[in-house]
């Protein structure tokens with residue numbers, strides 16, 4: 001189903017409702033409108049859709065900032081090129097999987113790297129400290145940070 005943004009722009013969208021954008025992240029027919037991050041359906045050099053993950057969103061944000069500066073300076077804009085630095089996913093209390101292309105890791109070492117990388121990418125000491133406390137609390141108390149409420153008990 002098309003997202004509200006896609007409907008409003010009368011733009012094409014993929015099955016996930018992401019707005020289809022050109023190589024420079026502009027919406028067809030709207031040269032001053034860019035769509036980035038999870039809301040953008042854009043393909044990488046190999047013709048695969050760029051995944052909906054935080055590094056991709058950050059790279060798109062930087063690219064659009066550069067494109068707008070190029071537009072203002074009257075220069076030609078460059079197409080967006082996604083750089084895949086690898087994948088990390090936590091799969092348990094002390095386990096994760098890591099795929100850095102040249103090598104893969106799993107279990108506790110991958111979990112440690114997952115934690116360090118996630119803390120490292122947070123902005124500011126306060127955020128890092130709060131998240132570390134939160135994780136520590138969840139780890140030692142076996143509490144989950146989020147709960148899904150799926151129905152009422154009436």
Ligand SMILES: Cc1cc2nc3c(=O)[nH]c(=O)nc-3n(C[C@H](O)[C@H](O)[C@H](O)COP(=O)(O)OP(=O)(O)OC[C@H]3O[C@@H](n4cnc5c(N)ncnc54)[C@H](O)[C@@H]3O)c2cc1C
Pocket residue numbers: 036037038039052053054055057088
């Ligand atoms: C549970 C979960 C776990 C994830 N884990 C990972 C992970 O481990 N690694 C990873 O790389 N990615 C992960 N992701 C994906 C990652 O969070 C997204 O790819 C990334 O946040 C996309 O960035 P974005 O800027 O496109 O959107 P968002 O980060 O969602 O930012 C959109 C912002 O727009 C705001 N907003 C929405 N509507 C409006 C409005 N109408 N007006 C004003 N503001 C509005 C929202 O409040 C939000 O702050 C995870 C996602 C989820 C849901």
